[in-house]
Amino acid sequence: MRTPPRTCSGIGFVIALHRGAATVALDAALAERDDARRVEILEVDARYVSSQSSASRSALHGGPALPTDPAVRATDRRPRRPPMQVANAETAALTGLVARIGGQALAAASRGDETGTSLVTVSGDVARPGVLEVRDTDRIGDVLAAAGAGGPARTTEAIGLEPDRLVLTGGATGTWVRAAEVSPLPWGRASLRSVGAERGTGALVVMPEGTCVLAETLEILRFADRASARQCGPCAFGLPSLTADLASLLDGSGGAEALARLRRSSSRISGRGGCAHPTASVATLASALAVCSADHLDRHLAGLPCGGSHGTLAALIGDAR
Numbered sequence: 463m464r465t466p467p468r469t470c471s472g473i474g475f476v477i478a479l480h481r482g483a484a485t486v487a488l489d490a491a492l493a494e495r496d497d498a499r500r501v502e503i504l505e506v507d508a509r510y511v512s513s514q515s516s517a518s519r520s521a522l523h524g525g526p527a528l529p530t531d532p533a534v535r536a537t538d539r540r541p542r543r544p545p546m547q548v549a550n551a552e553t554a555a556l557t558g559l560v561a562r563i564g565g566q567a568l569a570a571a572s573r574g575d576e577t578g579t580s581l582v583t584v585s586g587d588v589a590r591p592g593v594l595e596v597r598d599t600d601r602i603g604d605v606l607a608a609a610g611a612g613g614p615a616r617t618t619e620a621i622g623l624e625p626d627r628l629v630l631t632g633g634a635t636g637t638w639v640r641a642a643e644v645s646p647l648p649w650g651r652a653s654l655r656s657v658g659a660e661r662g663t664g665a666l667v668v669m670p671e672g673t674c675v676l677a678e679t680l681e682i683l684r685f686a687d688r689a690s691a692r693q694c695g696p697c698a699f700g701l702p703s704l705t706a707d708l709a710s711l712l713d714g715s716g717g718a719e720a721l722a723r724l725r726r727s728s729s730r731i732s733g734r735g736g737c738a739h740p741t742a743s744v745a746t747l748a749s750a751l752a753v754c755s756a757d758h759l760d761r762h763l764a765g766l767p768c769g770g771s772h773g774t775l776a777a778l779i780g781d782a783r
Contacts, residue, residue: 632662714765
């Protein structure tokens with residue numbers, strides 16, 4: 463059932479969803495079960511930071527779905543509330559896997575902080591976008607090939623992506639890497655970290671050949687700015703400043719001064735604020751500047767058209783706040 467936040471109490475399960483996102487399908491799935499009486503659906507604003515754990519707790523107790531001060535423990539904030547465990551969809555899927563195959567079987571497939579399998583969303587310039595269950599030992603190139611990267615006929619053979627083709631790992635605030643760099647690696651946290659990337663939300667976005675990474679990163683910064691909580695300086699002032707400076711670098715009006723401001727602002731914003739939202743955006747920007755070729759960057763600094771394409775992320779992000 464769907465209830466107002468303040469009535470969510472007692473022992474049970476609450477599924478938090480962005481308002482309007484898949485609630486009809488979830489309602490139908492719950493209606494098919496006879497053990498779903500203790501499951502409630504909580505709809506929150508379709509804002510990126512609404513999925514942060516403290517934001518989910520705040521919404522459940524009737525407050526805004528925005529991150530709270532990390533220095534204050536949830537038990538101190540509402541000492542009379544019943545204890546609450548916050549888990550994401552990946553954790554819920556693993557819990558179901560434990561129930562199905564047993565904890566020992568899952569542990570046997572796990573190594574360190576790797577859980578054996580995970581859910582990966584592949585999108586962008588692929589023939590078969592969607593969600594795949596991937597083993598941590600599977601090569602990223604094979605995962606991309608299974609989604610049809612490099613041509614619709616591709617299945618699990620070596621992908622036909624150009625070595626310089628760009629892939630965004632980790633979702634909207636992820637890391638830019640080149641296909642040649644990431645394709646041979648297994649889909650494991652340690653292997654991704656070896657090239658400065660993270661699994662993040664478990665997403666891989668393949669860019670079309672000739673993409674302007676700076677233009678696509680501008681879409682990410684605009685999305686991050688729209689989605690921010692605006693509760694502290696890095697979100698309220700830092701993200702708009704980064705967005706404006708990158709836009710002026712792209713259109714040629716900012717020149718070298720805009721690039722210098724981007725680098726100065728990035729160092730000041732990273733690691734600050736009440737949540738990691740602006741820090742992740744800074745990391746995405748840094749990876750974009752790292753993979754952007756010197757010739758491509760020089761054309762923007764000179765106010766010349768770069769000839770690169772863009773729009774892939776804008777289509778995926780849409781009107782998300």
